[in-house]
Amino acid sequence: MVAAVRTRLAKVFAGSKRPGSGIPARNVIRVLVWARRFAQVGFLAIFLYFLFETGFRGSFAAEGERIRVSGPVEAFLLADPFVGAMTLLSTHTVYRGIAWSVAVVGLTLLFGRVFCGWICPFGTLHHFFGWIFPSRYLKGGRRVEQNKTHPVRQRVKYYLMIAFLGAAATGSAIGGLLDPICVAIRAIGLGVIPATQYVAGRANDAAAATGIQAVQQTGDKAQDFLASTVWQSKQFYFHQTWFIVTLLVAILFLNRFVPRFWCRVLCPLGAFLGVIAKYALFGMEKDHAKCTDCNLCLVHCQGADSPQGGVKWRQDECHMCMNCESACPEDVIKFRFLPGRTSTIGVPDLARRTVVASAAAGAVAIPATRIADVIDANYDHRVIRPPGSVEEREFLERCIRCAECMKVCPNNALHPAWFESGIEGLWTPILIARIGYCEHSCVLCGEVCPTGAIQKITEEQKLGINQKPISIGTAFFDQGRCLPWSMGTPCIVCEEFCPTSPKAIWAEELEVPKRSATPGENGAEPPMEAVKVKRPHVDPALCIGCGACEKVCPIQDKPAVYVTSVGETRSKTNVILLENTSYTQS
Amino acid sequence: MAIAKNDTDPARLTQKAIDALGGMRRFVSRGDVVVVKPNIGWDRTPAHAANTNPIVVAEVVRQAYDAGAKHVVVTDASCNEPNRCFQRSGIWKAAYDVGAEIIIPGEHRFRSMRLKGEVLDEWPVFTPLVNADKVINVPVAKHHNLAVFTAAMKNWYGLLGGRRNRLHQKIDVSIADLATFLQPTLTVVDAVRVLMRNGPQGGNIADAKDLFTVVASTDQVAADALTCTFIGKTADEIPYIKMGHERGLGTMRWQDLSVVEV
Ligand code: SF4
Ligand code: SF4
Ligand code: SF4
Numbered sequence: 001m002v003a004a005v006r007t008r009l010a011k012v013f014a015g016s017k018r019p020g021s022g023i024p025a026r027n028v029i030r031v032l033v034w035a036r037r038f039a040q041v042g043f044l045a046i047f048l049y050f051l052f053e054t055g056f057r058g059s060f061a062a063e064g065e066r067i068r069v070s071g072p073v074e075a076f077l078l079a080d081p082f083v084g085a086m087t088l089l090s091t092h093t094v095y096r097g098i099a100w101s102v103a104v105v106g107l108t109l110l111f112g113r114v115f116c117g118w119i120c121p122f123g124t125l126h127h128f129f130g131w132i133f134p135s136r137y138l139k140g141g142r143r144v145e146q147n148k149t150h151p152v153r154q155r156v157k158y159y160l161m162i163a164f165l166g167a168a169a170t171g172s173a174i175g176g177l178l179d180p181i182c183v184a185i186r187a188i189g190l191g192v193i194p195a196t197q198y199v200a201g202r203a204n205d206a207a208a209a210t211g212i213q214a215v216q217q218t219g220d221k222a223q224d225f226l227a228s229t230v231w232q233s234k235q236f237y238f239h240q241t242w243f244i245v246t247l248l249v250a251i252l253f254l255n256r257f258v259p260r261f262w263c264r265v266l267c268p269l270g271a272f273l274g275v276i277a278k279y280a281l282f283g284m285e286k287d288h289a290k291c292t293d294c295n296l297c298l299v300h301c302q303g304a305d306s307p308q309g310g311v312k313w314r315q316d317e318c319h320m321c322m323n324c325e326s327a328c329p330e331d332v333i334k335f336r337f338l339p340g341r342t343s344t345i346g347v348p349d350l351a352r353r354t355v356v357a358s359a360a361a362g363a364v365a366i367p368a369t370r371i372a373d374v375i376d377a378n379y380d381h382r383v384i385r386p387p388g389s390v391e392e393r394e395f396l397e398r399c400i401r402c403a404e405c406m407k408v409c410p411n412n413a414l415h416p417a418w419f420e421s422g423i424e425g426l427w428t429p430i431l432i433a434r435i436g437y438c439e440h441s442c443v444l445c446g447e448v449c450p451t452g453a454i455q456k457i458t459e460e461q462k463l464g465i466n467q468k469p470i471s472i473g474t475a476f477f478d479q480g481r482c483l484p485w486s487m488g489t490p491c492i493v494c495e496e497f498c499p500t501s502p503k504a505i506w507a508e509e510l511e512v513p514k515r516s517a518t519p520g521e522n523g524a525e526p527p528m529e530a531v532k533v534k535r536p537h538v539d540p541a542l543c544i545g546c547g548a549c550e551k552v553c554p555i556q557d558k559p560a561v562y563v564t565s566v567g568e569t570r571s572k573t574n575v576i577l578l579e580n581t582s583y584t585q586s
Numbered sequence: 587m588a589i590a591k592n593d594t595d596p597a598r599l600t601q602k603a604i605d606a607l608g609g610m611r612r613f614v615s616r617g618d619v620v621v622v623k624p625n626i627g628w629d630r631t632p633a634h635a636a637n638t639n640p641i642v643v644a645e646v647v648r649q650a651y652d653a654g655a656k657h658v659v660v661t662d663a664s665c666n667e668p669n670r671c672f673q674r675s676g677i678w679k680a681a682y683d684v685g686a687e688i689i690i691p692g693e694h695r696f697r698s699m700r701l702k703g704e705v706l707d708e709w710p711v712f713t714p715l716v717n718a719d720k721v722i723n724v725p726v727a728k729h730h731n732l733a734v735f736t737a738a739m740k741n742w743y744g745l746l747g748g749r750r751n752r753l754h755q756k757i758d759v760s761i762a763d764l765a766t767f768l769q770p771t772l773t774v775v776d777a778v779r780v781l782m783r784n785g786p787q788g789g790n791i792a793d794a795k796d797l798f799t800v801v802a803s804t805d806q807v808a809a810d811a812l813t814c815t816f817i818g819k820t821a822d823e824i825p826y827i828k829m830g831h832e833r834g835l836g837t838m839r840w841q842d843l844s845v846v847e848v
Contacts, residue, residue: 056669056670058669058672067674204694208697220695223692224689232669233690234693410670439666441670442629442670490732491754493751493754495732496754499787501790501793503784554749554751554755
């Protein structure tokens with residue numbers, strides 16, 4: 001029975017005639033190569049599914065007054081040991097689910113960098129682009145040349161990793177800028193998905209413009225479907241996201257010249273796993289004598305880890321894709337448990353001085369950015385953090401710029417900061433009320449934040465039921481632009497949308513003079529009229545800084561009411577009032 | 587016009603009010619596509635009384651199907667994030683359970699249209715509301731800080747997309763314009779629980795009060811004129827009701843109509 005299946009499989013996998021001695025690869029390797037391909041596709045699909053689900057779409061079945069995300073959408077981040085290591089160094093604690101990353105460390109101790117070769121969705125993207133995308137510069141001998149180990153450039157990722165860990169030790173999880181899971185979520189979630197939605201929206205406009213009912217209805221149905229599976233029911237926009245997308249495109253484009261450039265040269269998570277991989281029980285053994293230098297292994301190598309005969313295998317660089325053994329026609333390469341170590345290099349060949357210098361550079365970078373005037377002095381009023389965020393210093397220790405919070409926000413309120421909070425704050429979340437305000441009873445951003453930069457708060461804490469509500473800033477009126485204040489025109493949309501009870505915006509009703517819009521008789525000065533208006537005011541003790549007023553203010557270009565970060569609950573220094581009036585609500 | 591009181595079950599109140607007008611069959615014919623338009627404006631729960639009571643909505647849907655409707659749609663263009671509003675108001679589930687199609691107001695559902703109003707000329711209009719055989723308005727009666735009180739006529743704000751925040755500058759005229767453009771087959775005003783202050787969205791349970799009343803009417807102006815008395819106002823204090831009256835959309839002298847109390 002088993003033998004029958006074996007011969008079957010052998011036939012399926014045998015394919016075309018093999019060159020050289022034509023010794024077929026072991027069946028187990030062929031199976032493993034296919035298992036790896038399925039795993040890659042599967043994990044990429046799960047990753048994208050989680051990303052699509054990082055948001056809120058209502059459901060007919062849900063009773064719920066309490067709205068939560070549909071599942072562990074941040075799972076890939078929780079399983080990311082580089083994130084775990086950074087936050088451990090910066091906060092000396094392990095936040096909730098991040099303990100999951102221990103499982104990936106364990107996996108690496110057994111099998112080496114299988115995470116890179118089998119699981120990482122960003123790695124899979126690079127694998128895919130490196131496969132379909134090679135330029136004519138990357139065929140045959142050139143490809144072989146690029147797939148040989150290039151120690152100098154491949155060392156860069158280790159130095160980056162060390163520098164980021166150094167930065168973490170001095171209090172900043174800035175390494176998230178280059179963590180592959182963070183990069184993937186940020187670039188796909190904030191760039192690729194909204195851009196695709198934009199294109200689909202324009203296509204639907206074109207369908208609507210045909211005026212043909214059947215076409216319009218099909219268009220609407222397609223939009224409904226996409227809005228309930230891939231994106232949300234409205235178009236999302238993200239602050240300066242062009243830069244994030246450009247970097248993604250550039251890094252994918254590099255696969256044309258060096259396959260998996262990102263994984264080999266830049267990825268700090270890959271480097272982190274590489275350091276652990278040297279202890280792996282599973283690895284490669286080579287029979288150098290049999291190698292004919294056909295270089296078939298190098299054509300397919302992912303990690304540029306020297307699988308060919310005659311040189312030592314770089315275990316820390318290998319992604320465990322198994323393509324080499326599968327390709328080798330001469331029976332040189334064997335993956336097995338507890339392989340002989342004679343022809344293996346397990347540790348990256350790093351220059352000790354550069355290692356020290358990298359760590360020092362990372363550690364020094366943080367104080368250097370902090371003496372710029374962004375945190376302690378001259379705190380920027382636009383740095384409005386999501387509700388439940390911890391105090392700014394601790395926030396920077398925790399936030400890995402993964403963009404989960406920005407992706408999940410149902411109102412498109414959270415955005416990747418540009419330089420609002422200094423260079424160190426690049427891509428950390430800030431609220432831009434003009435694009436979206438913070439929905440009163442929503443707590444989703446804290447729900448998905450993998451590091452606790454935004455704490456998991458309850459509706460009761462946020463709304464302030466029998467306690468003080470969580471405030472993220474305070475609203476101010478620009479009286480010169482406000483319709484009732486300066487133009488004798490009724491409005492107070494801000495007051496309508498203010499969600500607190502009692503409302504933080506209150507209005508005094510009064511009669512004001514207003515010049516008539518039409519001239520008097522014989523071209524005389526237009527006569528004066530008296531109109532009744534309600535003039536809005538903010539009560540800073542009640543305002544929670546949600547930004548609803550700013551969002552809905554009809555002064556389109558520069559609103560007459562706007563929110564700044566002052567008065568935020570999380571800060572003891574960014575305050576206005578001497579004492580906060582306490583109020584409770586039910 | 588019919589007022590149903592003396593019961594605490596919102597479904598029965600709704601049923602009684604509609605029956606007193608001659609039953610749903612008077613308004614919905616076999617094979618009709620019916621749009622039921624509640625107020626699903628705010629991310630609030632039923633206890634806050636900022637949206638229409640979900641049981642009232644479900645009952646109207648049920649009756650429309652009983653009267654032979656082919657398809658019943660429940661929808662609104664919310665003020666807060668629509669998915670949250672639809673879910674937390676309880677309307678999504680209640681309406682789904684009785685077989686209605688729920689349409690979330692996605693951007694693609696709005697198309698520019700001429701409304702020919704005094705202030706409302708051309709606006710993006712929420713298409714499900716205009717592509718129907720019959721429209722049943724199911725607003726909630728509540729306090730409104732700028733418009734004083736709102737129920738039936740103001741509920742048509744949910745017809746508009748775009749930057750409707752500008753409409754507040756002429757809130758009364760715009761409400762009258764909308765009510766001129768869309769005159770429903772039937773209006774069922776939910777006053778089961780009424781927001782007495784801090785309208786239109788409230789936020790504090792103490793702001794709302796149980797009145798256990800449902801009003802059914804074929805005259806939207808009269809419906810507003812009657813229900814505003816629930817928060818202690820009269821139609822004369824509310825300019826858009828007067829405008830509706832003057833435009834001949836209905837009468838603000840509801841006392842002149844035959845009002846059945848059940
Ligand atoms: S910022 Fe506000 S609306 Fe956005 S996810 Fe966080 S709590 Fe929700
Ligand atoms: S605050 Fe946002 S970007 Fe930062 S770690 Fe949390 S979810 Fe990620
Ligand atoms: S930010 Fe504006 S809408 Fe929000 S609580 Fe303050 S005043 Fe009200």
